[in-house]
Amino acid sequence: MEISAAGRLEVRITAADVGKRVSVRRLSGAAPIGDKFTDTVGVLTSWDDGVLVITRKTGESVRVDASSLVAGKVVPAAPARRRGPAASYAELARVAARAWRPLESERLGGWELRAAAGFTRRANSVLPLGDPGMPLDAALDVVRDWYGRRGLPAYVQTATGAEGTEEVLSARLEERGWVREVTAQLWIGALAPVADRAEAGGVVTAREADGAWLARYRRKGVGEAALKVLAGGSPRAGEAGSGDGPSVWFASVPGPDGGAPAAIGRCVVDGRWAGFAAVEVDPARRREGLGTTVMAALARRALAEGASAAWLQVEEENAGARAMYAGMGFVAHHAYHHYREPSAEPSRDSARESSRESSRESSPRSSTGAS
Structure with a gap:
């Protein structure tokens, strides 16, 4: 004081x-x-x-x-961090966005409007990294119209808790009646300790998600939009990343009799960053360390491509997952939120798929939230 x-x-x-x-x-x-x-x-x-x-x-x-x-x-814009790689919010926001590409996007000043046929909020929301180039109410009118023409509710993704995040925008949205539906956290950590967590024997890694991987991911048919988002889309000119753009790896622990894998995971390598998502474990095989094994195998692939830092997203209330990732050396960097336009109902695909983006490991609930 x-x-x-x-x-x-x-x-x-x-x-x-x-x-x-x-x-x-x-x-x-x-x-x-x-x-x-x-x-x-x-x-x-x-x-x-x-x-x-x-x-x-x-x-x-x-x-x-x-x-x-x-x-x-x-007081200072953000407290000093004692653990985890040095990273700005803007860097992490862009890396996370490249790891979950929409099918179409359009610029509105410093905002990016993203759509993927309703598959997950992250791929169907505005990423406001900068000024939209017009007054807020006018920008929100453009946003509502853009998503309305695609038959989608309008969402704006904001972040809080780090230097350069959007606390003011979050407050302005709430003043205008926008509804916060989801809050999760983005955690960061060193990559090498993840690779050393477990032996990766028996894990199969590939550049594409095959039918078996998809059977564990959803246990139902995955639509074309979901397949394209999972595959990573096409690299965009001028973006940072390994080679021509971020690379995607899928991993699985084969199940018995050639059925659905016992565990799966997805990792996107983008320059120094490796992002983990979609780590799911057969409920009957949880607490065997299979999720950790999958992450270790993916981390080794990422290290071989030159990555050194890791990130993932975890639901704020998932205490079990938070404890597990803290034990792996991850720390929270910032929180992110999805605000839905007033009087709009969430699309069924968005609501259903948001729960499927989450990683599952030893905790009874999803380990990471990536809605």
């Missing part, structure tokens, strides 16, 4: 600090001064009519009555 030369707490923030990361102390409820305080740290996303809105790194918005403030100051 900010303390004056006289030793008293001071409020050193104003409405001019909207968009900056702040730390404030306020009176709790009707407690008298000196009795009970509450501290809040996050991005100051608005200050209107005597009320502050502060968005925490989880995406949660906290309303604070300015009259209750006893101290406040601007």
Whole structure:
């Protein structure tokens, strides 16, 4: 908290600090001064009519009555990270987007509008890395029209919790009635320890997902849009990555009698980054370490292609998966959220497939959330 030369707490923030990361102390409820305080740290996303809105790194918005403030100051944009590869939010957002390519996309200033016939929110949402080049309400009108012409609900993917993330945009969407449906976290870690976690014997790796792999991924027929997204699409000119663009690897542990594999996984190698997703294990074979074995095999492929860092996405409430990945050396970098336009129902394909993007390993629920 900010303390004056006289030793008293001071409020050193104003409405001019909207968009900056702040730390404030306020009176709790009707407690008298000196009795009970509450501290809040996050991005100051608005200050209107005597009320502050502060968005925490989880995406949660906290309303604070300015009259209750006893101290406040601007703090560094993001805390120093002690573990994990050095990485900016913009770098990771672009790497994650290249790992799950839409079938079509269009630029709106610094925003990318993405669509893939409704297969997953990530491939059917706006990635707002920059300014759309017009006022927000006008940009959202363009977004709604673009997705409406494709028979899809409009989604905007935002992020919170790191330098350069979109706390202010998240707050503006909520003010306009956009509904936050999904929150997950992107975790990062060194790649070599993942490769060393388990022996990779018995794991089959390939450049394409065969019928057996797909049988474990969904246990039903996979549509053309899903196949194209899983395959990685076509590299885009001028994008970073190994060779002509990111490369995709699929891995599986064969099941008995040539049926569905006991475990599968997918990895996208993009320059120094290896992104893991779709790690699924036969429910009858969980807690045998098969998911870790699949990841180790994929990590070795990625290391051979020159990658050194790893990322994955995990649902915020999945404590079991978070503990497992923490044990592998991963740490949370930022949270991301999908906001759906007001009065729009999520498409059935998007809702169904979002649960299938998740990786499954030893925890009873999906290990990574990639909706």
